[in-house]
Amino acid sequence: MADVESFTLDHTAVHAPYVRLIGVERGPKGDAISNFDVRFVQPNEGEIPTAGLHTIEHLLASLMRDHVDGIIDISPFGCRTGFHLIMWGEPAVADVVAAVRASLAAIAEDITWDDVPAVDAISCGNYRDHSLHSAREWSKRILEQGISLDAFERVGV
Template sequence: MAEVESFTLDHTAVKAPYIRLIGVEQGPRGDEISNFDVRFVQPNEGEIPTAALHTIEHTLASLLRDRVEGVIDISPFGCRTGFHLITWGRPEVPALVEAVTDSLRFIAEEAEWSDVPGVSAIECGNYRDHSLHGAREWSARILEQGISRDAFTRILA
């Protein structure tokens, strides 16, 4: 079986919340795709409830595309402690920290239900499993801690 980088990460050594570059893949034409670990919750110490995580995912999918050039996807980890952020090129971690922080601030302080995209039965495969209230609470909790630019040492802004 192929080795998966995130399964080789010592999850007991990281200090969430943080953003970490997992790796950069190069396509046959030289295009680069970067994969980032956007970790919001300390692994094995908690997890974001599914409905809140789902609403954060949908909202970040739109907000980050407005703030970061080349976003391909942002998808939650199965463990519910954060997200994979996939981009074209090599955005810098500090710029991503700023964009994610700004997006979470919007969710925590300003977002209304009408700001959450893709929440109807036509647009979402599990449209009943959303919680703006939970997304706001978790976004505020993450913001209180601050998002580090390093996974192993707390380096804020």
């Protein structure tokens, strides 16, 4: 089987919350695609409840695009400690962190239920499993801890 970077990461050595550039892949025409580890919760010490994570996912999918260009996808980790962020080009980690902070601040302070996109049976595969309250509380907690520019040291929080 092929090696998967996230399975080789020492999850006991990182200090969440952080944003980490996992790597850059080049397409056949030289296009760069960057993969980021956007970690909100310390691995193996906690996890965001599914309903809150689901709501954060829906909101980040929209809000992040308001703050940074080139997003292809942002998808939650199965362990519920954060997200993979896939982007065109090679954006700076600091720019990604700024977009994450702004998006989480909007979730924590401004978003109402009417703002949450795709929460019906037509546009969501599990529309009953959302919690804006949980998304709001987790966003506040992450912002209070600060989002590091380095996975292994608390830098630029």
